[in-house]
Amino acid sequence: MPLDEPNDPVEVVAAALVDDLAEPTRLLAARRTEPPALAGGWELPGGKVDPGEEAVEALHRELREELGVEVAVGDRVDGPLARGRWPLGTAYAMTVHLAVVTEGTPEPIEDHDALRWLTAEDLYAVPWLPGDLPIVDALAARMAVPRRFRP
Numbered sequence: 102m103p104l105d106e107p108n109d110p111v112e113v114v115a116a117a118l119v120d121d122l123a124e125p126t127r128l129l130a131a132r133r134t135e136p137p138a139l140a141g142g143w144e145l146p147g148g149k150v151d152p153g154e155e156a157v158e159a160l161h162r163e164l165r166e167e168l169g170v171e172v173a174v175g176d177r178v179d180g181p182l183a184r185g186r187w188p189l190g191t192a193y194a195m196t197v198h199l200a201v202v203t204e205g206t207p208e209p210i211e212d213h214d215a216l217r218w219l220t221a222e223d224l225y226a227v228p229w230l231p232g233d234l235p236i237v238d239a240l241a242a243r244m245a246v247p248r249r250f251r252p
């Protein structure tokens with residue numbers, strides 16, 4: 102049994118939107134506007150999975166609503182909970198998938214007031230929500246350093 106499984110958590114799904122699924126060099130971070138306790142914190146776009154909805158289906162819906170984009174969904178970025186989910190405090194469990202935009206340009210339409218494409222070098226330049234930091238660490242390990250910076 103995976104450790105730290107919250108009791109009957111709220112299921113959340115989010116996208117690690119990147120420029121390239123195989124060799125990501127940029128990650129999209131979004132600044133929350135709500136609720137006041139989380140406003141100003143940066144996160145991966147996504148949201149709660151509705152009852153009866155599959156996580157990937159919810160991800161497409163959330164990205165359409167929040168950013169106005171269609172995406173292709175890639176690998177799940179596995180966390181320590183069952184089914185690769187990540188704990189967010191004690192009440193939420195979040196599934197994270199890599200994804201790339203296939204239609205549209207991300208805009209902060211709903212729930213966010215700023216977006217930033219972060220490179221490996223400035224991945225920690227924004228104040229991520231605390232629960233996202235271990236996820237960002239896992240993503241940092243996947244992000245290719247541009248060739249000019251390789252030894």
Ligand SMILES: Nc1nc2c([nH]c(=O)n2[C@H]2C[C@H](O)[C@@H](COP(=O)(O)OP(=O)(O)OP(=O)(O)O)O2)c(=O)[nH]1
Nearest residue numbers: 113114115144145146147148149189193230232233
């Ligand atoms: N989407 C998202 N939520 C996150 C992240 N990190 C984190 O702690 N959270 C928290 C914030 C919220 O308490 C919860 C997700 O709820 P949400 O507010 O995004 O869900 P939603 O879009 O469906 O919104 P609503 O039903 O409350 O209107 O998870 C993250 O990276 N992405």
